[in-house]
Amino acid sequence: MSFEVEQLTLHEQFEQLMQSSDKIAMRDFLNDQNISDVADLINEYPDYEAQIIANMAIHRAVSVFKILDVGAQKRIIKELPSFKTAELLNELPADDRTDFLEELPKEVIRDLIKLLDPEERKVTLSLLGYPEDSVGRLMTPDYVYVYAYDTVEDVFATIRKFAKNSETIDVIYIINERGELADDLRIRDVILAAPDKRVDELLDGRVVALNVNDDQEHASQVFKMNNRVALPVTDDNNILLGIVTIDDMLWVANEEFSEDMQKIGGTEALDAPYLDIPFFTLIQKRVGWLIVLFLSEMLTATAMAYFSDEIQKAVVLAIFVPLIMSSGGNSGSQASTLIIQAMAVGEVSLADWWRVMRREVFSGITLGGILGVIGFFRICIWHLLMTHGVIQDLYGPYWLLIAFTVGFSLIGVVLWGTLSGSMLPLILKRLGADPAASSAPFVATLVDVTGLVIYFSVAYLFLRGILL
Amino acid sequence: MSFEVEQLTLHEQFEQLMQSSDKIAMRDFLNDQNISDVADLINEYPDYEAQIIANMAIHRAVSVFKILDVGAQKRIIKELPSFKTAELLNELPADDRTDFLEELPKEVIRDLIKLLDPEERKVTLSLLGYPEDSVGRLMTPDYVYVYAYDTVEDVFATIRKFAKNSETIDVIYIINERGELADDLRIRDVILAAPDKRVDELLDGRVVALNVNDDQEHASQVFKMNNRVALPVTDDNNILLGIVTIDDMLWVANEEFSEDMQKIGGTEALDAPYLDIPFFTLIQKRVGWLIVLFLSEMLTATAMAYFSDEIQKAVVLAIFVPLIMSSGGNSGSQASTLIIQAMAVGEVSLADWWRVMRREVFSGITLGGILGVIGFFRICIWHLLMTHGVIQDLYGPYWLLIAFTVGFSLIGVVLWGTLSGSMLPLILKRLGADPAASSAPFVATLVDVTGLVIYFSVAYLFLRGILL
Numbered sequence: 001m002s003f004e005v006e007q008l009t010l011h012e013q014f015e016q017l018m019q020s021s022d023k024i025a026m027r028d029f030l031n032d033q034n035i036s037d038v039a040d041l042i043n044e045y046p047d048y049e050a051q052i053i054a055n056m057a058i059h060r061a062v063s064v065f066k067i068l069d070v071g072a073q074k075r076i077i078k079e080l081p082s083f084k085t086a087e088l089l090n091e092l093p094a095d096d097r098t099d100f101l102e103e104l105p106k107e108v109i110r111d112l113i114k115l116l117d118p119e120e121r122k123v124t125l126s127l128l129g130y131p132e133d134s135v136g137r138l139m140t141p142d143y144v145y146v147y148a149y150d151t152v153e154d155v156f157a158t159i160r161k162f163a164k165n166s167e168t169i170d171v172i173y174i175i176n177e178r179g180e181l182a183d184d185l186r187i188r189d190v191i192l193a194a195p196d197k198r199v200d201e202l203l204d205g206r207v208v209a210l211n212v213n214d215d216q217e218h219a220s221q222v223f224k225m226n227n228r229v230a231l232p233v234t235d236d237n238n239i240l241l242g243i244v245t246i247d248d249m250l251w252v253a254n255e256e257f258s259e260d261m262q263k264i265g266g267t268e269a270l271d272a273p274y275l276d277i278p279f280f281t282l283i284q285k286r287v288g289w290l291i292v293l294f295l296s297e298m299l300t301a302t303a304m305a306y307f308s309d310e311i312q313k314a315v316v317l318a319i320f321v322p323l324i325m326s327s328g329g330n331s332g333s334q335a336s337t338l339i340i341q342a343m344a345v346g347e348v349s350l351a352d353w354w355r356v357m358r359r360e361v362f363s364g365i366t367l368g369g370i371l372g373v374i375g376f377f378r379i380c381i382w383h384l385l386m387t388h389g390v391i392q393d394l395y396g397p398y399w400l401l402i403a404f405t406v407g408f409s410l411i412g413v414v415l416w417g418t419l420s421g422s423m424l425p426l427i428l429k430r431l432g433a434d435p436a437a438s439s440a441p442f443v444a445t446l447v448d449v450t451g452l453v454i455y456f457s458v459a460y461l462f463l464r465g466i467l468l
Numbered sequence: 469m470s471f472e473v474e475q476l477t478l479h480e481q482f483e484q485l486m487q488s489s490d491k492i493a494m495r496d497f498l499n500d501q502n503i504s505d506v507a508d509l510i511n512e513y514p515d516y517e518a519q520i521i522a523n524m525a526i527h528r529a530v531s532v533f534k535i536l537d538v539g540a541q542k543r544i545i546k547e548l549p550s551f552k553t554a555e556l557l558n559e560l561p562a563d564d565r566t567d568f569l570e571e572l573p574k575e576v577i578r579d580l581i582k583l584l585d586p587e588e589r590k591v592t593l594s595l596l597g598y599p600e601d602s603v604g605r606l607m608t609p610d611y612v613y614v615y616a617y618d619t620v621e622d623v624f625a626t627i628r629k630f631a632k633n634s635e636t637i638d639v640i641y642i643i644n645e646r647g648e649l650a651d652d653l654r655i656r657d658v659i660l661a662a663p664d665k666r667v668d669e670l671l672d673g674r675v676v677a678l679n680v681n682d683d684q685e686h687a688s689q690v691f692k693m694n695n696r697v698a699l700p701v702t703d704d705n706n707i708l709l710g711i712v713t714i715d716d717m718l719w720v721a722n723e724e725f726s727e728d729m730q731k732i733g734g735t736e737a738l739d740a741p742y743l744d745i746p747f748f749t750l751i752q753k754r755v756g757w758l759i760v761l762f763l764s765e766m767l768t769a770t771a772m773a774y775f776s777d778e779i780q781k782a783v784v785l786a787i788f789v790p791l792i793m794s795s796g797g798n799s800g801s802q803a804s805t806l807i808i809q810a811m812a813v814g815e816v817s818l819a820d821w822w823r824v825m826r827r828e829v830f831s832g833i834t835l836g837g838i839l840g841v842i843g844f845f846r847i848c849i850w851h852l853l854m855t856h857g858v859i860q861d862l863y864g865p866y867w868l869l870i871a872f873t874v875g876f877s878l879i880g881v882v883l884w885g886t887l888s889g890s891m892l893p894l895i896l897k898r899l900g901a902d903p904a905a906s907s908a909p910f911v912a913t914l915v916d917v918t919g920l921v922i923y924f925s926v927a928y929l930f931l932r933g934i935l936l
Contacts, residue, residue, distance in 0.1 A: 034676050036693035067693050069815075156659065163656045170638045170655075170697065187638075187655060188631045191624065208502050224718045225504035225535050229638065229697045246714050250692050253721040257728075258809050264732065265805025265908065266798060274810035275823060282827070283834050286802055293798050294839050298846060300790035305862055308783050315779050318786040322768035322793055326916055329797070330734060330761050330909040334754055337733025337908075341726050342742040347537075355743060359750070366751050371762050378766060394773055440733065440805075440908040441798040448794055 014041055018048065023055065030056045035063045042072060050079035058091050066096040070103045071276040077112070086115040093167060094120070095140040095248065098127040102137070135219050136212040138252070139233045139242035142166045145173040148182060148200040152193045155185075167245050171230045174199060181232050181240040183207045209234045212241055216252045221346065223249050260344055263434065264337055266293070266441035293445045300325075303452045310456060316394050317459055320406050321452070327371055328413035328451035329444030335360055335421030336443045343425060343435050353426050360422040361415070368414030376407035398466055405462045409455040416454060417447045482509055486516065491523065498524045503531045510540060518547035526559050534564040538571045539744040545580070554583040561635060562588070563608040563716065566595040570605070603687050604680040606720070607701045607710035610634045613641040616650060616668040620661045623653075635713050636698045642667060649700050649708040651675045677702045680709055684720045689814065691717050728812055731904035732805055734761065761913045768793075771920045778924060784862050785927055788874050789920070795839055796881035796919040797912030803828055803889030804911045811893060811903050821894050828890040829883070836882030844875035866934055873930045877923040884922060885915045 008016070010033065017026045030038060030052060038056070042049045042064070053061045053076050065073060065088060077085055089097060089112060101109050101124065109128075113121055123141055130136025142165050146155050155172060163169050172190065174182045183203040193202055209232045210219050222231060223246055230245045259269040268285040270277055277285075304311070304321075311318045339356060342348035348356060383399040385391050395402050421443045425435035476484070478501065485494045498506060498520060506524070510517045510532070521529045521544050533541060533556060545553055557565060557580060569577050569592065577596075581589055591609055598604025610633050614623050623640060631637050640658065642650045651671040661670055677700045678687050690699060691714050698713045727737040736753040738745055745753075772779070772789075779786045807824060810816035816824060851867040853859050863870050889911045893903035 032674070034674055034694065036676065036690065039693060063695060159656075159659055163660060168638075168697075169659070170636075188627075191627055191637070192631060206500070206502055208504065220718065222504065223715070224722075225507060226502065227531060227715065229636075229714065246697065246718070247691070247695065250688065250714070250717055250721060253718065253725070254692075254813055257721070257725045258813055260725075261729070261732070261805055261809035261812070264729070265809070266802045267806060270806075273815040274806055275816060275820060275827075279827065279830065283831060286831070287835055287838055290795075290798060290802070290835055290839060291842065294791075294795055294842060297791050297794045300794070301787050304787040304790060308787060308862060311779075311786050312783050315776050315783075315786075318779055318783075318789070319769050319772040319776060321786070321789060322772060322916055322920065323762075323765050325790055325793070326765045326768070326797075326913060327758075327762055329794075329912065330758060333801075333907075333909050333912075334734045334758070337729055338735060338738075338742055341729035341733070344729070345722055345726055347741040348743060352743060359743075359747065362747065363751060363754065367755055367758055370755055371758060374759065374762060394776060439801075441801050444797065444801075444912065445794060448790055452790065 010037055010041065011044065014045070018045075027055050027057075031060055035060065035067065038064045039067050042068060046072070046075075050076045053088070054080060054084055058087055061088060062091045062093075066092060066100075069273055069276070070100070071273065073100055074104070082115065085112070089115055090117055090120050093140050093142065094123050094127060094242075095138050095167075095244075097124055098137050101128065102132065130212060133216050134212065135210045135214040135216060135233055135244060136241075138216060138219070138244045138248045139212065140167050140245070141242045143173055143230070143232075143243040144169055145175050145240065146185075146199055148174055148176070148198075148203070150199045151195065152190055152197045152199070152202075153195045155190050155199060156195075167243065168230045171228060171243075173232050173240060173243070174203065175240050179240060180238045181207065181209055181234050184228075184232060207232070209238075210244060211236065217256055219244060220249045220252050220256070256344070260340065260436045263436035264340060264439050266290070266439040289439070289441065293441055296445045297448060299449045300452055303449060303456075307452075307456045310459065314459075314463065316396070316402060317405075317456075319394065320409075321455070323375070324406070324409050324413055324455045325448050325451045327410055328417040328447040330417070331364070331367055331414045332417035332421035332443040332447040333440035335363075335418040336425055337440060339422045339425045340435050343429065350426060350429055353423070356422055356426065357419070360418045364415035364418035365411065367418065368411035371414055372407040372410040375410050376403045379403035379406060398463065401462045401466065405455075405459045408462075409458045412454045412458065413447070413451040416450055417443075420446055420450075478505055478509065479512065482513070486513075495523050495525075499528060503528065503535065506532045507535050510536060514540070514543075518544045521556070522548060522552055526555055529556060530559045530561075534560060534568075537741060537744070538568070539741070541568055542572070550583065553580070557583055558585055558588050561608050561610065562591050562595060562710075563606050563635075563712075565592055566605050569596060570600065598680060601684050602680065603678045603682040603684060603701055603712060604709075606684060606687070606712045606716045607680065608635050608713070609710045611641055611698070611700075611711040612637055613643050613708065614653075614667055616642050616644070616666075616671070618667045619663065620658055620665045620667070620670075621663045623658050623667060624663075635711065639696065639698045639711075641700055641708060641711070642671065643708050647708060648706045649675065649677055649702050652696075652700060675700070677706075678712060679704070685724055687712060688717045688720050688724070724812070728808065728904045731902065732808060732907050734758070734907040734909035757907070757909065761909050764913045765916060767917045768920055771917055771924075775920070775924045778927065782927075782931065784864070784870060785873075785924070787862065788877075789923070791843070792874070792877050792881055792923045793916050793919050795878055796885040796915040798885070799832070799835055799882045800885035800889035800911040800915040801908035803831070803886040804893055805908060807890045807893045808903050811897065818894060818897055821891070824890055824894065825887070828886045832883035832886035833879065835886065836879035839882055840875040840878040843878050844871045847871035847874060866931065869930045869934065873923075873927045876930075877926045880922045880926065881915070881919045884918055885911075888914055888918075 017029055042052055049072055053065060113124060116124060144159055144162050144166050146158055159169055170187050172185045176182050184207050185202055189202050208226045212233050212235050230243045232240055233242045233244055234240055262269050266289045270285055380403055383395055386393040424443060428437055429435045485497055510520055517540055521533060581592060584592060612627055612630050612634050614626050627637055638655050640653045644650050652675050653670055657670050676694045680701050680703050698711045700708055701710045701712055702708055730737050734757045738753055848871055851863055854861040892911060896905055897903045
């Protein structure tokens with residue numbers, strides 16, 4: 001029998017247990033699984049999500065709860081009986097609790113905070129006091145600290161006493177009587193040391209700390225550059241307030257990534273998974289930029305109207321308008337995402353603007369030149385087909401001049417596209433705005449209007465007195 | 469005197485020491501700094517980079533070396549005397565060494581591998597044998613393992629013996645006689661246990677392992693969903709081959725982010741920092757997509773040529789071509805980046821295609837409707853200005869029909885844009901391609917051509933027999 005059960009997939013076992021409604025068997029089953037597998041079950045069977053959480057040992061329920069997405073977390077909290085909610089919230093590490101609470105409306109936060117023990121309530125309220133996206137919001141006050149005069153044996157005693165509640169014991173923190181951070185110590189050095197050694201003999205005086213008001217993105221950089229699984233967080237007076245663990249950084253990286261991508265696509269940051277966000281919030285986040293871009297693009301209609309006499313005289317010019325415009329837009333989008341990405345990972349900074357500009361001028365000329373040559377020959381080939389009667393003749397006797405117009409316009413438009421696409425993120429940064437706001441659509445729009453002007457100016461140069 | 473030195477910034481101290489060329493003072497100074505500060509110094513003073521590395525204690529030099537960017541690493545290896553290079557490479561953790569070597573040309577790899585000790589050489593060659601972007605490349609064989617029959621005291625003895633060389637001792641691995649992974653054990657549970665307890669009494673039978681051929685992106689997900697700072701790596705027969713530590717995941721996340729962004733911008737993945745990549749490689753990575761897009765955009769010229777009679781009859785239609793096209797392109801870019809981002813972080817999967825499609829149909833109609841109304845009124849207002857002689861009259865007596873044409877075209881084009889923008893990443897995924905390849909420029913191009921057809925069809929509907 002037990003053999004048979006093992007042959008079943010997790011899902012089949014789960015469904016069997018659900019039907020049998022044997023609560024004890026269910027609890028045993030859930031406690032035997034990896035937390036990531038339980039999280040998968042919850043995502044597969046949303047109808048049972050609250051029951052699954054309610055049926056697990058509380059410390060396991062907490063581990064599952066904290067990796068669920070906010071939508072599921074909210075629904076579970078709503079469905080659980082309030083004594084279960086209280087248990088869950090009290091067990092949840094302080095940093096994950098802050099993270100969850102900050103997604104909720106103010107009234108709900110107030111109700112939930114009432115469920116907390118006095119000690120946890122104090123911690124939560126203080127963490128919620130730090131600005132969003134600050135290190136303070138990621139911090140947990142559950143760490144192990146010792147004093148410099150402690151012995152290695154004392155350290156072990158402290159660990160045995162507090163390890164259960166601390167997020168990590170990989171790093172131990174040394175503070176002085178005023179609570180100021182003195183140093184940190186890796187557990188490996190403690191284990192390797194003789195039991196009667198004093199802590200201050202093991203210290204190297206090198207400690208990297210985060211400030212509680214630091215930006216989370218900065219914290220992520222510090223983790224990358226320092227070989228630590230946890231970093232201490234201090235206030236401006238070097239008082240140790242808590243620690244941040246490296247696993248939170250994976251979530252920070254994810255969030256930064258999502259925000260930057262959404263902005264590049266010309267949306268405001270959604271702050272919630274695409275499928276969970278209410279329809280009208282989604283529209284609201286998208287329509288703003290679309291309207292701004294639309295109003296700016298109206299300038300193309302104004303520009304086109306300005307050149308309407310030329311178009312009337314030579315309809316052939318209108319034919320290439322979309323091609324020229326989109327080439328500028330494409331090269332601009334390409335340049336801007338390259339620079340936004342390089343800035344996001346710290347490869348390019350404001351000080352590099354001149355190097356970027358030089359590179360993009362040469363890139364623009366080269367890329368524009370390549371497209372210009374292709375465009376030139378395209379028109380020549382079509383002309384051949386037209387004169388042989390394969391297709392209708394549109395270019396007339398001035399096909400060569402039209403080919404030159406298109407070719408040179410492409411160089412100009414692509415150069416302008418790469419140049420404005422690459423400089424815009426740097427300019428936004430200089431003005432204190434987010435470089436990612438120079439989205440691909442934004443750059444494309446900027447380039448479209450000027451692209452038209454470049455095109456018709458080149459046309460005027462080549463065709464004045466002939467077609468125009 | 470010492471007080472004065474403390475007042476100086478790191479950079480000033482460093483410059484003083486460089487001028488004094490007191491090697492011992494320099495070594496002391498460098499050994500006193502955080503590795504991230506030394507890395508900063510190297511970035512600020514590229515002329516001294518090899519000297520800085522050469523002047524540090526080897527285990528510190530290694531910590532600095534591994535967080536430098538590949539460009540600096542290459543230059544340093546070139547400049548260092550070969551005995552120093554050998555020392556550095558041998559000390560470098562196996563995973564960071566693989567990471568560095570894979571950036572170099574084959575001949576250089578061969579020469580450098582000759583510098584390694586036989587043991588390290590064997591490890592490196594085997595790691596280099598795993599596919600790029602696989603977990604194997606991130607793996608380090610330096611971990612602590614024990615057997616189930618060991619006691620807690622044995623575990624401590626093993627740690628004392630091997631901890632120096634292992635990447636982390638936060639997690640200990642339990643294997644059987646055949647080398648198969650049996651379980652893992654957190655150091656905190658070892659410390660909390662009585663010394664004579666056997667390891668198998670502490671085990672919970674739950675272990676999450678990565679397969680050596682797993683994708684690095686998958687590994688990053690597993691880390692996010694399981695509360696571990698290190699995960700064991702096994703082959704298909706469950707033999708423990710090594711471990712991967714969570715700090716590598718921050719670099720993986722960064723790389724995935726950069727690649728996705730670059731693809732969305734319509735560039736191939738650069739695989740190197742923007743400013744370091746040679747100019748012609750940069751052009752090569754960019755020009756491919758630009759040419760493909762340019763050739764596709766030529767279809768717009770074909771479409772425009774097809775409608776040239778209509779344009780000839782009503783030049784006013786040409787005026788709104790850029791506006792209509794770009795609105796489709798913008799809404800398409802927006803939709804595609806939203807979906808690519810949601811897929812990248814696992815919020816949307818192929819199975820959700822119908823939910824996404826439904827959302828985007830309604831979004832397209834709503835967004836298109838809003839832009840359509842704005843466009844409609846824009847033309848009405850301009851008409852008023854024209855009839856009062858403020859600007860030149862272009863629309864003529866049929867201004868209302870033109871306004872309707874533009875308004876309804878916008879609904880159609882925006883709907884088509886959001887729909888194809890959102891479905892394309894899902895279709896690419898279904899075909900086994902990278903969703904991020906449906907770049908903003910790619911979607912814009914796709915939408916441009918069809919946008920023209922929609923516009924002229926709507927125009928034909930409203931203006932047939934009147935203007936056309």
